[in-house]
Amino acid sequence: MQKKKTMPNQDETLLLHINEAIATVRDKHSLFKIVTTKLRLIFPFDLIGINVFDAELKNKRIFLRDYYGEEEVPPAQPGLPNAFSPIAGSPIEQLVADPRVQQLTLLGYMGQYPDYEPFIRMKRLDIVQLTAVPLSTGGHLTGFLLLASRRKPDLSADDEKLLEKIGSLIAVAVANTLAFEEVARREQERTLQLNITNALLSIKRREPLFRAVAEALSQVVSFEYFGIRVQRAGQGPAFQAFAEFSRTGPRAPLAALGPDRDKDEILANEAGIHQQNTALMQAAAIYSGPEFKALAVRYPRLRYVYEHYHTRALLVAPIWQRPDGAAVLTLSAARPDAFRPEDLATVLALTPQIALALENLFAFEQIEELKAQVEQERTYLVDEINTSARFGADSGAFVGSGPALRQVQLRISQVAPTDTTVLISGETGTGKELVARELHNASPRHARALVKLNCAALPASLIESELFGHEKGAFTGAVERRMGKFELANGGTIFLDEIGELPLDLQAKLLRVLQEKEFERLGGTKVLHSDARVIAATNRVLADEVAAGRFRADLYYRLNVFPIELAPLRERREDIEPLLRHFIQRLSKRLGKPPRQVRPADLAALQAYAWPGNIRELEHVLEQAIIVSQGLFLEFGGFAAAPPGLAAGAVSAAGLAPLKTLKEQERDHIMAALQRTGGRVSGAQGAALLLDVNPKTLEARMKKLGIRRTVGVEMH
Known part of the structure; x- marks a missing residue:
């Protein structure tokens, strides 16, 4: 490199131009384009580079690098300066040891550093000479200006002094530019924080909130994938994705990665956040180039996205690491130099706000869930009051003092304070629902709802939706999201009546809820948790159902943890008289009738009757008698004439005639009900309503007993 012939005033003009550029131009690349252009007028060179050092003179990085007319060595990408690297072990350490204007031959320099990549590239460009100019401010070395040429320079002592002056000016320019960049970075960071804060205050849903965060972050950090994942204690071993976005190009919009993306996308966007390499995600870091490749060899998920x-x-x-879970933000890119330490610092500065956003989301979602649950409970309880007014403490379930009833009360007192699953068995009308209510009311969960579901009252296609809820659009007619009974009973009790009627495919799903306390709504992917105590009831012998293959053995054993068996009314004859008094007083008041007495003969007949419908049937018989009676005593003529079982029972009590079997009594009772309804089984005027049983249950009993619907025609 040979200095062009100039006059002293030309040197002063050069210094003046450089000084003026430093004072007026703030854009880094525009400034140094002016500086290098002016400098080239006096000192011809083919390559210029500026290295800057940290305050301790231990690390360096390229601040500016320009190649003139050389396409085979591309310039560094604007806005992405290289990260700091150690000075020790590099050619720069010799310059730092002797900070003055130096002229060096490339071959001589390469002899000491033969593998130094920049020197190898310079040799391919036929560079032969280097001129190093120290950059100092306030007497402190801040970097070096390097001028490279294909020709040997001819520099005088005055030229070296001029270069020293130019170096001082460029040092000021570099310092100013770095200061401007830092101010701009901090301003950009403050703007970013403000944008995120505004989003945090105004957006309350996951995807829109984190899309806003990702879009704001993309203004200062270049990436192809953005992910926030959270693991919360007790919610599975793997991280749960709360926000995932990707883009196909530098300016392409962020696209949300939903739960229905294909398997390859799921694997690709795991980005190493998997239970087998969770430790990798516990420290803030940038992994790139060979380091990322080494990690890709070690971790299969990273290897997948690498390949x-x-x-x-x-x-x-x-974002946080604590006993109740962890949260991490990840960015990934295809360029090895995509992320700088400044980028990591920017992201880390935002993590407190992102942590707050997560906590706010959790709180807001919990509030919304609780509001929905309270509203559902309110609606449910209003329905309960309207439809179940005849049940409760005055229903007669615990009227009496016989040994069978005392045993039930003992079992209730033993198990009520616990969360143990209870299976109540007994014939229709023995008061299984009332026992469930007593269990709930005597439990620590009494302040929350007792949620009921009759497994025989709904078609199989609707039971799953009733149990677990559904999302909007899950099936035809699902116009909005609906909470299921298990979700509604969270913290309370769920009573599954007629559990023996539950279809086999739903039995497996119910078993999962009992074992894992988790389920999904129909049409949903989110795993929900329910802390509901389960009480089940059946009028079937479930052990026989298991043997017949109609009920899962594992579900039976899971339900039959604490059995309570209710005796039929025919085995509680000592309780019939107190039950009569109880129902007469309550029903007379409700019907607006005066209380009437029961004749001794009628009492004996009622006590002798087998009561296949149990307490429910007794209540209905008394209600009918109260309605039709006019004198001082209750009239049971209609009842005595219609059910042959009662007449036979009365004769048996008086004349010691043989008693009919229970099957015969039940058959006669169903026949009497069919006679009253003209053979109709279901509907408002049907026998099922009269007997207070499910129509399907009644049809099954009729088939088993050989009874046809047509009155007076029997199957044998």
Whole structure:
């Protein structure tokens, strides 16, 4: 490199131009384009580079690098300066040891550093000479200006002094530019924080909130994938995705990665956040180039994205690590130099706000869930009051003092304070629902709802939706999201009546809820948790159902933890008289009738009757008698004439005639009901309503007993 012939005033003009550029131009690249252009007028060179040092003179990085007319060595990408690297072990350490204007031959320099990549590239460009100019401000070395040429320079002592002056000016320019960049970075960071804060205050749903965060972050950090994942204690071993976005190009909009993306996308966007390499995500770091490749060899998930999605850089910023879970933000890109330490610092500066956003989301979602649950409970309880007014403490379930009833009360007192699953068995009308209510009311869960579901009252296609709820659009007619009974009973009790009627496919799903306390709504993917105590009831012998293959053995054993068996009324004859008094007083008041007495003969007949419908049937018989009676005593003529079982029972009590079997009594009772309804089984005027049983249950009993619907015609 040979200095062009200039006059002293030309040197002063050069210094003046450089000084003026430093004072007026703030854009880094515009400033140094002016500086290098002016400098080239006096000192011809083919390559210029500026290295800047940290305050301790231990690390360096390229601040500016320009190649003139050389396409085979591309310039560094604007806005992405290289990260700091150690001075020790590099050619720069010799310059730092002797900070003055120096002229060096490339071959001589390469002899000491033969593998130094920049020197190898310079040699391919036929560079032969280097001129190093120290950059100092306030007497402190801040970097070096390097001028490279294909010709040997001819520099005088005055030329070296001029270069020293130029170096001082460029040092000021570099310092100013770095200061401007830092101010701009901080301003950009403050703007970003403000944008995120505004989003945090105004957006209350996950995807829109984190899309806003990702879009704001993309203004200062270049990436192809953005992910926030959270693991909360007790919610599975793997991280749960709360926000995932990707883009196909530098300016392409962020696209949300939903739960229905294909398997390859799921694997690609795991970005190493998997239970087998969770430790990798516990420290803030940038992994790029060979380091990321080494991690890809070690971790299968990273290897997948390395090979199939050409990921070459990963930025990891933990949001929190604590006993109740962890949260991490990750960015990934295909360029190895995509992320700088400044980028990591920017992301880490935002993690407190992102942590607050997560906590707010959790709180807001919990509030919304609780509001929905309270509203559902309110609606449910209003329905309960309207439809179940005849049940409760005055229903007669615990009227009496016989040994069978005392045993039931003992069992209730033993198990009520616990969360143990209870299976109540007994014939229709023995008061299984009332026992369930007593269990709930005597439990620590009494302040929450007792949620009921009759498994025989709904078609199989609707039971699953009733149990677990459904999302909007899950099936035809699902116009909105609906909470299921298990979700509604969270913290309370769920009573599954006629559990023996539950279809086999739903039995498996119910078993999962009992074992894992978790389920999904129909049409949903979110795993929900329910802390509901389960009480089940059946009028079937479930052990026989298991043997017949109609009921799962594992579900039976899971339900039959604490059995309570209710005796039929025919085995509680000592309780019939107190039950009569109880129902007469309550029903007379409700019907607006005066209380009437029961004749001794009628009492004996009622006590002798087998009561296949149990307490429910007794209540209905008394209600009918109260309605039709006019004198001082209750008239049971209609009852005595219609059910042959009662007449036979009365004769048996008086004349010691043989008693009919229970099957015969039940058959006669159903026949009497069919006679009253003209053979109709279901509907408002049907026998099922009269007997207070499910129509399907009645039809099954009729088939078993050989009874046809047509009155007076029997099957044998």
